[in-house]
Amino acid sequence: MIELRNLSFSYLNSDGKQKSEDPQLSRVNLKVAQGEFALVCGPTGSGKSTLLKALNGLAPSFTGGVISGELLINGTNLIGAEPHEFSHLVAYVNQQPEGAFVADVVLDEIVYGAEQLAVSKEQIASDVARLSKILALDELLDRPLSSLSGGQQQRVSIAASLIAGAKILLLDEPTSALDLQGASEVLKILHKLSREEGVTVLLAEHRISRVIGAVDSVVVVHGDGSVTKGKPAEQFNDARFAPPIIELGQKLGWQPLATTNAQAADLWQGSPAPFSTKSVIAQGKLVLETKDLEVSFGTVRAVQSTNLQLFGNQITALMGENGSGKTSLCWAIQGSGTRTKGQVITSAGDPKTLSIEERLSIVTMVPQRSADLLFLPTLADELHESDVFAQVEPGSTAALFQKIAGRIDTAIHPRDLSAGQQLSLVLALQLVKNAPVVILDEPTRGLDYAAKRALARALNVLRSDNRCVLLATHDIEFVAMVADRVLVLNEGAIVQDSSPTEILGSGHDLASQLAEITNAPGLITIEQVNQ
Amino acid sequence: MLTVWLCRDGSPWSRSISFYFQLGLIVIAMRVLFRIVFNLADASDDVLLRLPSVSVSLGFGNSIHLLGSVSSLSMHSALVDGFRLAAIILSVGMANSLANPRKLLRSTPGALYEVATAISIAINLAPQLIASLKLVRRARGLRGHSKGIKSLTGIVIPVLEDTIDKSMQLAASMSARGFGRRGNRTSLQLLTTRISSSVTLILLTVGVAMLLFSPAEQIIDLTVIAVGLLSAFVTVRVSSNRSTRTRFIVQRWQVADLIVIMTSGLFLVASFSGVLSQ
Numbered sequence: 001m002i003e004l005r006n007l008s009f010s011y012l013n014s015d016g017k018q019k020s021e022d023p024q025l026s027r028v029n030l031k032v033a034q035g036e037f038a039l040v041c042g043p044t045g046s047g048k049s050t051l052l053k054a055l056n057g058l059a060p061s062f063t064g065g066v067i068s069g070e071l072l073i074n075g076t077n078l079i080g081a082e083p084h085e086f087s088h089l090v091a092y093v094n095q096q097p098e099g100a101f102v103a104d105v106v107l108d109e110i111v112y113g114a115e116q117l118a119v120s121k122e123q124i125a126s127d128v129a130r131l132s133k134i135l136a137l138d139e140l141l142d143r144p145l146s147s148l149s150g151g152q153q154q155r156v157s158i159a160a161s162l163i164a165g166a167k168i169l170l171l172d173e174p175t176s177a178l179d180l181q182g183a184s185e186v187l188k189i190l191h192k193l194s195r196e197e198g199v200t201v202l203l204a205e206h207r208i209s210r211v212i213g214a215v216d217s218v219v220v221v222h223g224d225g226s227v228t229k230g231k232p233a234e235q236f237n238d239a240r241f242a243p244p245i246i247e248l249g250q251k252l253g254w255q256p257l258a259t260t261n262a263q264a265a266d267l268w269q270g271s272p273a274p275f276s277t278k279s280v281i282a283q284g285k286l287v288l289e290t291k292d293l294e295v296s297f298g299t300v301r302a303v304q305s306t307n308l309q310l311f312g313n314q315i316t317a318l319m320g321e322n323g324s325g326k327t328s329l330c331w332a333i334q335g336s337g338t339r340t341k342g343q344v345i346t347s348a349g350d351p352k353t354l355s356i357e358e359r360l361s362i363v364t365m366v367p368q369r370s371a372d373l374l375f376l377p378t379l380a381d382e383l384h385e386s387d388v389f390a391q392v393e394p395g396s397t398a399a400l401f402q403k404i405a406g407r408i409d410t411a412i413h414p415r416d417l418s419a420g421q422q423l424s425l426v427l428a429l430q431l432v433k434n435a436p437v438v439i440l441d442e443p444t445r446g447l448d449y450a451a452k453r454a455l456a457r458a459l460n461v462l463r464s465d466n467r468c469v470l471l472a473t474h475d476i477e478f479v480a481m482v483a484d485r486v487l488v489l490n491e492g493a494i495v496q497d498s499s500p501t502e503i504l505g506s507g508h509d510l511a512s513q514l515a516e517i518t519n520a521p522g523l524i525t526i527e528q529v530n531q
Numbered sequence: 532m533l534t535v536w537l538c539r540d541g542s543p544w545s546r547s548i549s550f551y552f553q554l555g556l557i558v559i560a561m562r563v564l565f566r567i568v569f570n571l572a573d574a575s576d577d578v579l580l581r582l583p584s585v586s587v588s589l590g591f592g593n594s595i596h597l598l599g600s601v602s603s604l605s606m607h608s609a610l611v612d613g614f615r616l617a618a619i620i621l622s623v624g625m626a627n628s629l630a631n632p633r634k635l636l637r638s639t640p641g642a643l644y645e646v647a648t649a650i651s652i653a654i655n656l657a658p659q660l661i662a663s664l665k666l667v668r669r670a671r672g673l674r675g676h677s678k679g680i681k682s683l684t685g686i687v688i689p690v691l692e693d694t695i696d697k698s699m700q701l702a703a704s705m706s707a708r709g710f711g712r713r714g715n716r717t718s719l720q721l722l723t724t725r726i727s728s729s730v731t732l733i734l735l736t737v738g739v740a741m742l743l744f745s746p747a748e749q750i751i752d753l754t755v756i757a758v759g760l761l762s763a764f765v766t767v768r769v770s771s772n773r774s775t776r777t778r779f780i781v782q783r784w785q786v787a788d789l790i791v792i793m794t795s796g797l798f799l800v801a802s803f804s805g806v807l808s809q
Contacts, residue, residue, distance in 0.1 A: 056707055058703055058706070058707060061706065062699060062702070062703045062706070082706070082711070083703070083706040083707045084706050084707075084708075084709050084710060084711045084712045085712070086707070087707060087708050087709035087712075088709070090707075091707075092704075092707040094700070094703075094704070096700070099697055099700040099701065099704075100700060100701060100703075100704030101704075102701070102704070102705060102708075111779040112708055113708035113709055114777065114779070115776050115777045115778065115779055116708060116709030116710050116712060116776060117709050117712065117777075118776055118777050119777055120777065121777060121779055124777065124779050125779075160708065161707070161708065164708065164709055331669075334673075336669055336672050336673075337669075356672055356675060357675065360673075360675050364673070365673050366673075367669075367670055367673060369666060369670065371689070371692075372666060372667045372670035372671075372689045372693070373670050373671075373673060373674045373689075374689070375684055375685040375686075375688045375689055376684075389674075389675050415692065429674065430673070430674075433675075
């Protein structure tokens with residue numbers, strides 16, 4: 001059981017003084033019962049991670065800052081203790097499993113935590129047997145970690161974090177790097193752990209739509225230092241992070257709000273609302289064409305021979321599971337990635353054969369690790385450098401950035417921006433180049449619904465001047481919001497190419513939440529529903 | 532080299548050997564090139580290569596002579612120097628590509644666990660830096676080239692930030708899983724372990740250094756090394772008994788490990804006897 005009494009946490013200014021005007025957590029009182037499954041949510045950058053890290057000592061140990069108040073774990077006040085003093089009580093799993101691995105092989109990784117605590121060999125053996133059964137890792141124990149899929153890796157890190165006997169499990173966006181299947185595997189297991197093993201689960205997530213039906217309670221970190229907890233239906237007054245199911249309930253005035261798809265489906269069947277068909281924007285001229293494009297790494301064929309045409313005034317979504325070749329295809333089209341065969345035709349020639357400057361005037365891309373593009377000490381420097389490089393009027397990048405992200409103090413370091421703001425910055429730097437082809441690789445990772453809506457607005461503006469956008473993503477709800485055309489990639493080959501209402505419609509693997517609830521042909525996003 | 536080639540285990544570390552090999556070749560080539568350009572005239576008339584001599588006046592002191600006749604003697608010494616440097620680089624590279632730092636962490640005695648962790652994280656940095664460098668360079672191409680010093684910071688800063696982030700993440704994960712627990716050891720026990728391991732390290736370092744620099748008094752040198760080894764044995768033995776960790780999986784010796792140990796031992800003996808016989 002966890003209990004927080006007047007817990008406050010704030011970072012320090014560079015002069016070592018407490019940032020009193022801007023605390024991450026301020027006088028938080030919170031109780032989570034044994035075996036409770038709680039979803040932790042809130043807008044991007046509100047302090048969800050900080051709250052979780054404070055619960056096992058990682059904040060302030062690894063983040064800096066000051067903590068005060070009481071942190072009771074099973075009745076003992078552990079405020080100010082080092083993270084290793086929590087390891088038999090609290091387990092912690094973060095976004096990127098591969099960055100946290102200590103070993104090479106699954107079994108070694110799982111037992112690490114128990115070895116640190118001098119648990120007897122017999123005990124470890126029985127714990128490994130028990131956990132590997134729950135987490136379906138029996139077959140994988142002697143496999144190298146690097147050979148596992150993202151979902152399997154994340155299951156290994158959950159087992160590894162629980163091996164020392166902890167009954168509280170903290171997860172910081174464990175599914176954000178996973179595809180649909182990997183994410184649902186992980187969520188199913190979390191549910192099982194809380195129901196069958198009595199593990200208290202605190203799960204910070206952005207993909208709320210898939211989780212909300214399974215949790216007991218919702219903890220909201222508001223971003224002003226306050227934290228509230230309540231039933232799922234009561235906690236979503238803030239539209240910044242309300243999932244489609246809640247938005248639908250709010251729009252149609254359901255009392256109380258439905259939180260599971262089944263409840264919502266019943267309410268919808270009772271009184272379905274009218275909805276408009278998704279508006280179709282006239283497709284522009286052919287902008288880019290691939291001819292037998294193929295990518296192989298050694299013996300692995302990442303992208304099969306692809307013939308693809310991209311048109312202007314159109315946002316094309318590229319979907320598919322992890323490892324299906326989305327990123328390889330993006331880089332191959334952009335021209336600087338590996339390409340084994342084939343060519344890409346644009347008005348200025350094949351991007352691969354162009355110089356870097358010429359290529360950038362045709363294709364701009366925002367890669368998955370978008371922060372790699374930032375390297376200057378302040379936001380103002382980045383914006384200025386971008387104006388100079390793109391040879392546009394001074395202030396153009398800043399204006400574009402403000403349009404996407406709102407007004408932000410330009411004296412701060414780009415690394416201090418939230419994930420959403422960083423992405424907006426990179427987007428502004430890349431879009432100001434005004435190239436006819438824009439490629440975005442997983443742009444919605446770590447963004448809340450409000451940031452996603454802002455991004456969608458920015459992309460909508462791009463749908464002009466015969467510009468084409470290629471968007472590689474797992475994010476079904478985002479695709480439903482912006483895409484004009486959806487391609488589904490499987491093992492390197494395009495297996496579907498159709499309209500979003502077709503592919504994200506009810507009854508399909510990639511059905512959006514609204515399609516699942518309403519079961520109405522052609523309805524995939526909340527914008528289509530009329531009151 | 533052959534041992535390394537045969538005993539590699541296919542992990543990312545093992546692939547770094549070709550990088551070190553190329554670096555070695557570059558070092559040799561540079562050494563020879565520098566000797567040709569900054570050619571010092573010597574008495575030998577065994578001329579290998581005749582190049583026109585160029586005098587460069589710097590405006591002060593004597594002018595410098597570049598190029599000129601290259602004797603086979605100076606070439607020989609340049610090659611020897613180059614090979615010596617390349618051999619050192621290659622040795623480091625071979626050790627790096629054979630020793631998987633994570634396995635190393637598992638195999639160290641309990642007393643040296645903290646030290647081993649620090650070392651393995653440090654070794655971890657190199658391949659991580661290379662991987663991160665590739666990603667960042669590709670990403671830089673998307674932003675376009677800046678002129679001058681900026682293009683360098685554009686690569687160095689993201690790579691460093693990324694590496695530091697990753698190291699912090701690993702450290703946080705280890706800490707959250709109990710690394711760094713003192714268990715039931717008292718602070719006095721911790722202190723004695725630390726002092727005795729420091730003394731051991733000093734003894735061994737001083738002993739080896741003495742043997743290499745003043746090989747005249749071999750008996751004293753060997754005594755120091757012997758005492759150092761004994762102290763190492765005692766320290767490791769005593770503090771491992773107090774260990775607060777379980778070893779669930781004990782690393783077993785394999786044929787490949789024995790081959791590596793034997794070939795390295797052979798070279799060690801050969802080079803030491805070389806030093807002693809001089």
